[in-house]
Amino acid sequence: GAGVSQSPRYKVTKRGQDVALRCDPISGHVSLYWYRQALGQGPEFLTYFNYEAQQDKSGLPNDRFSAERPEGSISTLTIQRTEQRDSAMYRCASSLRGNLGEKLFFGSGTQLSVL
Amino acid sequence: DQQVKQNSPSLSVQEGRISILNCDYTNSMFDYFLWYKKYPAEGPTFLISISSIKDKNEDGRFTVFLNKSAKHLSLHIVPSQPGDSAVYFCAAIRAGGGKLIFGQGTELSVKP
Numbered sequence: 001g002a003g004v005s006q007s008p009r010y011k012v013t014k015r016g017q018d019v020a021l022r023c024d025p026i027s028g029h030v031s032l033y034w035y036r037q038a039l040g041q042g043p044e045f046l047t048y049f050n051y052e053a054q055q056d057k058s059g060l061p062n063d064r065f066s067a068e069r070p071e072g073s074i075s076t077l078t079i080q081r082t083e084q085r086d087s088a089m090y091r092c093a094s095s096l097r098g099n100l101g102e103k104l105f106f107g108s109g110t111q112l113s114v115l
Numbered sequence: 116d117q118q119v120k121q122n123s124p125s126l127s128v129q130e131g132r133i134s135i136l137n138c139d140y141t142n143s144m145f146d147y148f149l150w151y152k153k154y155p156a157e158g159p160t161f162l163i164s165i166s167s168i169k170d171k172n173e174d175g176r177f178t179v180f181l182n183k184s185a186k187h188l189s190l191h192i193v194p195s196q197p198g199d200s201a202v203y204f205c206a207a208i209r210a211g212g213g214k215l216i217f218g219q220g221t222e223l224s225v226k227p
Contacts, residue, residue, distance in 0.1 A: 004158070040124075042204050042217030043159065055213055091158055100167060100210050101147035103141060106158030 001058045004107035006092050008102055012113045021110045023092030031098030032075050038087045050098050059092055082114045119140045119207050120208060122217035128225050134192040136221050138205030145207040150190050153202045195225045
């Protein structure tokens with residue numbers, strides 16, 4: 001596609017429910033990143049993939065968070081048993097080769113609200 | 116531990132004047148620095164970058180300066196235009212790592 005696509009744009013859920021956030025990167029981009037952004041803060045790294053391999057998941061806050069990219073394209077970030085503190089903007093980004101300093105292309109994000 | 120810091124949450128500049136956005140970092144192992152710009156309701160978009168082996172990179176109205184001894188970089192926009200009004204994020208990355216670390220952002224307002 002023309003850009004990084006994320007769905008849903010907004011997600012409202014009740015505490016304790018599981019949510020799945022989807023990211024469709026730019027076609028052909030090797031690297032895919034997940035970030036979380038709180039209001040008034042910069043994006044906070046969660047995890048990233050090269051192709052289908054998860055390279056770094058050190059930013060995932062706890063084991064309720066997981067991500068996958070099974071075919072090296074679309075990725076899903078899953079949050080189990082959501083809590084109110086999980087409420088944030090979740091952003092996905094992709095880059096062509098994942099080289100040092102290569103620019104990331106960000107999607108518009110999924111705004112998650114946990115009630 | 117905030118490895119990349121933008122201590123000014125906001126900046127207001129008159130159109131045509133210079134805008135200077137500052138960023139400090141604590142990790143001397145960072146190899147590359149990038150600036151991203153974000154408009155409301157959109158994701159951040161790449162603006163300009165600089166390698167740690169350089170001290171200046173220029174792209175049109177935008178120039179990034181890096182002072183490694185002070186662990187400080189700055190973004191200069193000259194002349195500033197109302198369309199430059201946005202949130203600007205400084206980011207840094209180490210060689211071998213895919214993790215881009217962002218600052219908190221500075222909201223620039225350029226007044227006509």
